[in-house]
Amino acid sequence: MKLLHLFTILLLTIALNAQDDFFEPGYSIGGYGELHWNRELNKDGETTKNQMDFHRFVIYYGYNWTEEWSIKSEVELEHNYVQDGEGELELEQAYVNYHTDKWGFQGGVILPTVGLLNEYHEPPLFLSVERPDYNKYIIPTTWFGNGFAFYGNIADFNLRFALMEDIEGEGIIADGHIRGGRGKGYKATGYSLLKNMSAVYTGISGLRLGASLTLNDAPIDDNPDTSISIQMFEVNAKYSANNIYAVFEFGQNSFDGNNTTTDYYDDAGNKIGTLKTSSGYYLDLGYNIGGMVNTNKLIPWLRVSNVSIDTDTDSKITDYMRFGLTWWPIDNIAFKMDYGTKTKKSDSNNPTTQINLGIGYNF
């Protein structure tokens, strides 16, 4: 009788301890959005672009069943509506997450850890109205797709390994850069599988250092017999402390055809070049003067950048200079304005001037 009594107590105790006292199952909702007003002028001061656009409207939706098991999702609407080939409605994240204190795994539509912005792309987290072109053509942000990821924390390092769908080789050839190869999860192939390995260090207060290597043999038209071997290496650093705001990213991608060339063409069918290497960087430097003008955060900033979509072709090498002012009345809302030039190496006497205004939020 005593044994049974003790056994019952033990079972009850285990049952009560099976779930944390502080956790309660429930829904979570969040999101972000950004309005942009983009203007471009040629070297004669003539307006070549004048566009207002609610570029992104995003909802995060998740559910936590237990401390360990949850689902997270992100749905995005771009450019106000989807109709006649305009606008985009995308499922950018939808994954089951298993999490313990030190490690976890995810499965579903996930993001690879590449660059600073791919996983952290909410508007109040970067300075400029538009995301840097480096995060468009060198790291194809937002890059998402079907796959699995394992992650773990050791000391002040966060390590992650993601295994994802193949990049679309024909998309790279069609667009002449890595961004064209994003399958976005739509009936993608899994022959070579994308391998994304990353490490992030946050052991020094205010500083975040990251690096990643991504490998894939991207099939052409879903046929693995012809593919493009892709290797992407990047490093990134962000320092945000003592009112200093500094971001640096550098990346290099290499492309090598297997039973195919990596020649790419313009719309008229003329060959532009052979895609072998893309590389780029940007450096943002800013200083928070919010304390001087009695506001939360106000950062004047400067950017220098180079984006070489094809390092061998001058028309695909662009230099950028930009400066701007970003104001956060509260941390979740940013009002942005920036002014800058972009100059192609093949046409260095014809810089394009860009003037942008924007509002962004996240919650």
Next chain:
Amino acid sequence: MKVSILIILTSFLVAGDIKITCEEHLFNLYPKNRDIRMHIFQLDKQIKNKVENIVKQRFYKDKLYYWTITEGDSTKAYAFLDNVIGKSMPITFMVILNIDGEIENVNVIKYREAYGSEVGSKSWLQQFINFNNNSDYSIGKDIDGISGATISVKSISKGMKKITTLYPLIQSQLK
């Protein structure tokens, strides 16, 4: 029978692994001649509302678990266990105050999200040492942020402020 009820009740109060983690942490911090005991503090509604309005963050529950660290007859420090909400899950942390209400130690006991766990790093939490109810907990001023953990950073910082703001108001009622 009484012992059985006691066992069940104690495990009900704080789930086993959290209680063990907290006490292990405290035993490692304080020498063996110090006595460490767990208590529960029931938050008075008025005091709770007052602190929540100052800090702009709610208390997770109406009670707080705390430990007294005593040497002989005198209490040297109080360790408070509390929770704040990160992106969608509670972050369980422990903050130890000396009897003057200054932070002696901070530790994240349990972080439940895939992203943002950097708030548990010793180097980041170190910034709060010696802070009290008069300190500035704003991110970007005396406290550095963490890229990729903006929500949890803000929540934890406010959580610290909540405990240090509460302490002078309840000090006389603590064991």
